[in-house]
Structure formats: C-alpha cells, structure tokens
Amino acid sequence: MPKVTEKRRRKVLTLKQKLEICQRLEKNESRHSLMEEFGCSSSTIYDIKGQTAKLKTFTKTEDAKGMxxxxxxxxxxxxxxxxxxxxxxxxxxxxxxxISGPLVMEKAKDFHEKLGVEEKCVFSSGWLQRFKARHGIRKLDLSR
Structure with missing residues (x-):
C-alpha cells in the first residue's frame, strides 16, 4: 500500500518576517534553516527572495507598527x-x-473632497477597520 502523505498547511508570513528572511538570506544563511524556522516551503523562500526589492521599498514607506x-x-x-x-x-x-472612529471617517470625507478625488469611496466601519489595520492602530479613543 502506498504511503499517504499529509497535505502541507498554507503558511502566510508577515511583512516583518519576510523582511527578516531577506536580511538573513543576504547574510548567506541557508534556505533549509529558514524553512525549518519559519515553517514554510523552499518555493516560499525563493518567492520572498525575488520580492526583496519590493519589500524594502514598501517597508520604507509604511508605519513600523503595521508591519x-x-x-x-x-x-x-x-x-x-x-x-x-x-x-x-x-x-x-x-x-x-x-480621536473617534466617526471623526476619522468625517475627516476622510473632507480629505476626499479637498484632494478632488473623483473615484467614489464609501467610508464605512469596514473601511475604518482596514485603515486601522493598515496603520497598526489598535485603539482610537484615548481616555484622559
């Protein structure tokens, strides 16, 4: 009877982990050790290596908390x-x-008008959640 192999689970790494892999690859660390440490396949490591330039330019423009x-x-x-x-x-x-959620949404509408953006945009609670996630914002309201 043939050996049954388990299907490998999909592993999604954060941008911070991907950047760390890039830096360690530049220091000539072996792919095999990175595969074991991060629990991903060799093709994932190769894909990350191919994205090194994009990752570096993207991380320069983004907030560190969100990374x-x-x-x-x-x-x-x-x-x-x-x-x-x-x-x-x-x-x-x-x-x-x-700063409250509704205040951020209202300010977004103001910027939408002031910047003259033609594309229609709905500033909903879902949009607010994605904005907070993109920028690593955990809490809006600060108690005094």
Missing part, C-alpha cells in the same frame, strides 16, 4: 488620501486629542 501583522504588499486604492489622513491622525494623536 508586524501585515502580510501583503497591497496599497490602498486611494493612496494619497490614505497618506494624508494618516498624517493628520499622527498629528492629532501627538497633540493628545481624542
């Missing part, structure tokens, strides 16, 4: 609006202002 959980290189549809909104968010947060 720990983020798994893809996809950027938001309205990248300019997203960047402006996050800059506003960081400024207000550094001033110690209380």
């Amino acid at each position: 720990a959980k983020r798994q893809t290189l996809r950027k938001p549809k309205l990248e300019e609006l997203d960047r402006a909104l996050f800059e506003w968010f960081k400024l207000k947060r550094s001033e110690g202002a209380c």
